Amino acid sequence: MKNLSTYIAYPGTTQEAFEHYRDVFGGELSIVKYGDMPPMEGMPFEPDPDAVAHATLTLPGGTISGSDQMPGETYAVKDTIYSLLYGFDDVEEARACLATLVEAGGAVNMSFELAPWGDHYGTVFDKFGVMWAFTVPATEETGN
Known part of the structure; x- marks a missing residue:
């Protein structure tokens, strides 16, 4: 597999x-x-x-x-060159996870909103510098 x-x-x-x-x-x-x-x-x-x-x-x-990181490595974790894209079925569940990351010391990079392509989408940097992207596909249930 x-x-x-x-x-x-x-x-x-x-x-x-x-x-x-x-x-x-x-x-x-x-x-x-x-x-x-x-x-x-x-x-x-x-x-x-x-x-x-x-x-x-x-x-x-x-x-x-x-x-x-191995001793002597000093790679930057925070960057916009990558993100961890996490897809949800429910807008409120995605919002709650995003809010929890922000409340714990993260920062919103792009508000979680209805995107031009029809999905809900937003990004946040967590307190460790990792950028998370959240998406909820457009469906009748999400109002898109």
């Missing part, structure tokens, strides 16, 4: 981010820290035992995976 998932390297905030996403969206969370793993010969660095080696949040409709 083929599956496409998102993987993000966070600057030491993976556990906090994934616990936050679980609280917002629900789902099943798995976190493995380097200290939980057997020693790995040939590693180019000595991993912090408290650093997240791999996290996965299984959500209705998909998965998000990630880890803490």
Whole structure:
């Protein structure tokens, strides 16, 4: 079975981010820290035992995976070059998730509104810098 998932390297905030996403969206969370793993010969660095080696949040409709950045990596998480697009069937459910991300320290990037193409659509940066896009397809129930 083929599956496409998102993987993000966070600057030491993976556990906090994934616990936050679980609280917002629900789902099943798995976190493995380097200290939980057997020693790995040939590693180019000595991993912090408290650093997240791999996290996965299984959500209705998909998965998000990630880890803490490797020592010396300083990649920016916040950018508009990507977003995590999460589709909902219900406008109010999407609005509630968007509002929860904003209330927890995020910021609206594009208001969740009826878009010119007929769907409801909006984007928000969460408190970790990840841009989330929310969409609800046009249907009779959504009023489009």
